[in-house]
Structures are given as C-alpha cells and as structure tokens.
Amino acid sequence: MQFRNFKMVGYVVYGRGCFNQLNEILAPHRKNNAPIIFLVDHFFECKPLINKIPLQGNDKIIFANVTYEPKTTQVDSIAEQLKNEFGTVSGIVGIGGGSTMDLAKAVSLMMNNPGSSADYQGWDLVKQAGVYKVGIPTLSGTGAEVSRTTVLTGPARKLGMNSDFTPFDQIILDPELTKNAPGNQRFYTGMDCYIHCIESLEGTFLNEFSKSYGEKALQLCRDIFLGKETWDDECDDKLMMASYAGGMSIAYSQVGVAHAVSYGLSYVLGTKHGIGNCIVMNHLEEYYPQGHKEFKKMVDKGGYEIPNGICSNLTEEQFESMMNVSLSLKPLWENALGKNWEAIMTKQKLRKLYERL
Ligand code: NAD
Ligand code: ZN
Secondary structure (H helix, E strand, C coil): CCCCCCCCCCEEEECCCHHHHHHHHHHHHCECCECEEEEEEHHHCCCHHHHHCCCCCCCEEEEECCCCCCEHHHHHHHHHHHHHHHCCCCEEEEEECHHHHHHHHHHHHHCCCCCCHHHHCEECCCCCCCCEEEEEECCCCCCCCCCCCCEEECCCCEEEEECCCCCCCEEEECHHHHCCCCHHHHHHHHHHHHHHHHHHHCCCCCCHHHHHHHHHHHHHHHHHHHHCCCCCHHHHHHHHHHHHHHHHHHHCCCCCHHHHHHHHHHHHHCCCHHHHHHHHHCCCCCCCHHHHHHHHHHHHHHCCCCCCCCCCCCCHHHHHHHHHHHHCCHHHHHHHHCCCHHHHCCHHHHHHHHHHC
C-alpha cells in the first residue's frame, strides 16, 4: 500500500483584518529589484481594497479577467508578459475567488518552467518550483487556497496542474474580504464546499483524516446555510474555515459524481464550477440521497436559483464530448462508485443524467 505524502500550504494567517499584515509578510521575500505582482480579480478594479495593497518600487497590479474560468492561454500570456517586462519577479499574490487563485498558482509555476502550462496539465508533470506565491481568497468554498492543483482549460482538456509545487507558500484568510460578495455567487461557491464534503464523506476513498476535516466542514455549512436566518459576519468567518477544511478533506480523498459530471458541462458549455456543481447536485438523489435532500433544503431556504434544462439543445457531438470528458476522470468515479464503477456508470446512464440537467 502506497500512502499519499502530500505537500501542504507553507504559512497560514486567519482573522478579520489580517490582510493588513500583507506588507510585513511579503518583506522577507522581496529580492533586489524584482517586483511583487498582485494578480487581482477584476471585480476589485476601482474598489477600496486596491488602496490597501502594499505596493513598493516596481510592484505591479494586474487585473485578472475571470469572466471565464482560467485558460492555459491566459496563464501563458501573463507569464510571458512578466518575463518580458521584468525578467523575473519576487512573487505572485493572487487576490480573488477560486479562478484568480488558480491563475496566481499557475503563473507562479510558469515563471520557472519552460513551454506552455498546457504541457503540465495532469499529475506531477511540473518539474521546477515556481516563484513565491500567496493566495488571498475573496470568495469562500472552492478550497483552491489549500489544494495542490490549479484547474485550467487547455486546448485538449480541462485539468489541473497537479503537483507538489502547486500549493501556495502563504495564504491569508481574512473573512472581511468576502463580505460584499453577491448572495447567489456566495451560495454557488459555498455549495462547492458543501458538495466537496458530501462527495468526500460518501466516497470509497474516505479515511479518518479526510473524515475529520469533512465532518467539520459539513457542520459549518449546515450552521451557515440552514441554521441562520440572515447572513452575518459569523457566516463569512465560518464559510472561510469550511472552505479550508473541505479542501483538506478532499486532499486525502477525492471528489465524486457532481464534480465528474459538472466538468463535462464546463468543458462543453463553459458552465462555471460552483453553479455547475449545483445544477448537477440538484439531480443526484440516486447517488447521494441524504446530501441531495439537504442541498434542496438549503436552496429552498435561501430562495436561490438553480438553472434547469441546460442540456436541452445539445448536439450529439456535444453530448459525446461531455461524456468523454466526464468519464476520463477515473479517480472521481472510482471514489464515488468503487472499483467496479465502469459497470455502474455506463455511457447510456450518464447520457440520461446529462439529459435531465
Ligand atoms: P470565481 O473566482 O470564478 O469568481 C466568480 C465571480 O465572483 C467573478 O465574477 C468574480 O469577479 C466575483 N468575485 C470574486 N470575489 C468577489 C467578491 N468578494 N465580491 C464580489 N464578487 C466577487 O468563483 P469561485 O467559485 O470562487 O471559483 C471557481 C473557480 O475555482 C473555477 O475556475 C474552478 O475551476 C476553480 N476551482 C479550483 C479548485 C482547486 O483546487 N484549484 C477547486 C475548486 C474550484
Ligand atoms: Zn469543487
């Protein structure tokens, strides 16, 4: 038996207002004239947060366009631009939702690895450490702040650069930064965390390590999405820790059916991760009966909107491509359905599921 020996984030700071320590945290990592690059979610352009970024010397803010989820071409072009302008940089600080955090991780890696980020989509293909990288989430739920992957859409596949070099050197968890996120977006990203918990806890890869984190994250999600009448600061505090713990849970297990199916949606239709998982979870009573029921309760309680009928006008070719993307995610299916998963999740069965979405 080979046990997974996984690399974790180097440093963690948590608390309301801890963003203000950023300058002090970065100081020892500044090298000669090489700047720190702040890769910031475009939502924050012209927002007060920008004035709190501790710019020095030739530091630079780049606004990340996250209208679409990160692409390998986007990563390559930012890394190229930085190499042309500065040669090297002291570090990359990603400030934003899961998309911006993934971009920051990937750009950091591509500052020190040759070729295109598409060459590294897969497991353990990255050979060199990236430049110093810091993750500062402004939405809670994806667990991208703790994971060893950065999910990218490339020319041939949607797959992460999964490696020991991928986790951040430092994360700054300041729940104040998530305060003004729109309710629907906060819910979709929060449900990503809830779904991580269900898929991990109901999966065949479960062990006591992932169970401990998964149960805690699940309890926090229940407190937030079922226990509270209105959203308050405590919800932001709790959801940030739920995201962290949910991410730690899947680090030692795996996600499952909702993610495997939603990756297909995302590849073919560009459906975003959080909402895509919700669209699928809405129809997973057969695989996660309890989780599905509770998910519906959370949706109803908050009056959130989960789209329906998104596959109603697909061509045969699109269905085929969706199913191929989904079925290629073998570890996810094996975690969800066991070693014999191929006999259970036939193409025909998956097609029926897609048709219902
Ligand atoms: P996101 O980063 O795609 O952002 C969604 C929207 O919210 C964007 O329009 C963004 O501008 C906006 N936004 C971000 N912070 C905000 C704030 N505080 N206030 C208002 N608006 C804000 O959303 P997400 O759900 O956090 O991330 C999804 C992405 O994360 C996907 O690309 C997915 O592939 C990735 N992901 C990665 C991992 C991993 O382990 N690396 C895990 C899960 C998901
Ligand atoms: Zn997810």
